[in-house]
Amino acid sequence: MTITDARLAISEVAQATGLSAHTLRYYERAGLMLDPVDRASSSHRRYSAGDVNWVEFLTKLRLTGMPIATVREYAELVRRGDSTTEDRLDLLGRHRSAVLAQLDDITKSLAAIDKKIALYKEKATHA
Amino acid sequence: MTITDARLAISEVAQATGLSAHTLRYYERAGLMLDPVDRASSSHRRYSAGDVNWVEFLTKLRLTGMPIATVREYAELVRRGDSTTEDRLDLLGRHRSAVLAQLDDITKSLAAIDKKIALYKEKATHA
DNA sequence: CTAGAACTTCGAGTGCGCTCTAAGTCAAAC
DNA sequence: GTTTGACTTAGAGCGCACTCGAAGTTCTAG
Numbered sequence: 001m002t003i004t005d006a007r008l009a010i011s012e013v014a015q016a017t018g019l020s021a022h023t024l025r026y027y028e029r030a031g032l033m034l035d036p037v038d039r040a041s042s043s044h045r046r047y048s049a050g051d052v053n054w055v056e057f058l059t060k061l062r063l064t065g066m067p068i069a070t071v072r073e074y075a076e077l078v079r080r081g082d083s084t085t086e087d088r089l090d091l092l093g094r095h096r097s098a099v100l101a102q103l104d105d106i107t108k109s110l111a112a113i114d115k116k117i118a119l120y121k122e123k124a125t126h127a
Numbered sequence: 128m129t130i131t132d133a134r135l136a137i138s139e140v141a142q143a144t145g146l147s148a149h150t151l152r153y154y155e156r157a158g159l160m161l162d163p164v165d166r167a168s169s170s171h172r173r174y175s176a177g178d179v180n181w182v183e184f185l186t187k188l189r190l191t192g193m194p195i196a197t198v199r200e201y202a203e204l205v206r207r208g209d210s211t212t213e214d215r216l217d218l219l220g221r222h223r224s225a226v227l228a229q230l231d232d233i234t235k236s237l238a239a240i241d242k243k244i245a246l247y248k249e250k251a252t253h254a
Numbered sequence: 255c256t257a258g259a260a261c262t263t264c265g266a267g268t269g270c271g272c273t274c275t276a277a278g279t280c281a282a283a284c
Numbered sequence: 285g286t287t288t289g290a291c292t293t294a295g296a297g298c299g300c301a302c303t304c305g306a307a308g309t310t311c312t313a314g
Contacts, residue, residue, distance in 0.1 A: 011260070021261085022303055029264090030301095043310065044261055057243070060236035068301070089247045092240060099237050103230065109187035110226050113219060116184070120216045138290070148291085149273055156294095157271095170280065171291055195271070 007046035031072045134173035158199045191226045
């Protein structure tokens, strides 16, 4: 019940997060939200600031390649409460390692692409 | 006809590149190879060192998120010969930008994940 | 009060990139 | 020469993550 208690419509959250309204509903159906989003007039969704923060965080998990199923697992741990802190740390830690490996792969591949670009540029110079 | 003229079987290339034989055939069918791979006894594929190098490079394109269709475009430019150097530079340059953006996104998301991890660790300390 | 836009559900459809199957051919070892 | 396993093709199937459609309801502006 704070003064900042704005409840956003799905279209506003879509706007704010860059996801489509379709995708937001899909994520909720898929069990990715911590709780079902509140409703106004018992039909239209009203997102709280907490909901939006959560969507933003799970978007980062997705962006770094975490599968939907794993995001759901994580959400389930959060739902289960404080006793799951260790498990959450473990899950995020393992994901962190995967992301580091991913960054390494991409960086190495980028170096090869840069090499090829340099090669073409040199070729163009000698033309 | 150099002294290093080893021709590899598809299984050996699979081994060497980390792709499956299925995927190697799929890539060829999809027009990703520069030329159809040579055949021994007019049936089994025999990959040249050049073929393998090419597969390794296109794997780096794929790893950095270039769609199959774009890899094919690039292969077509290479096939068309020296006159396409500018186009290839253009294509690779645009991809390079996309990869940099991708790295930035991932790095920013990773920072948020690290923050969350730090938060959980702190919580564990106060327990 | 009414028109039109935005919302609802739920199931079907899409696009991508493999991945596998079946039925047959070929090659290397014995 | 025969067996065993790797290879061939064409096409079907799959998993993932959306994305869309239809049919109906609700909100908002005039």
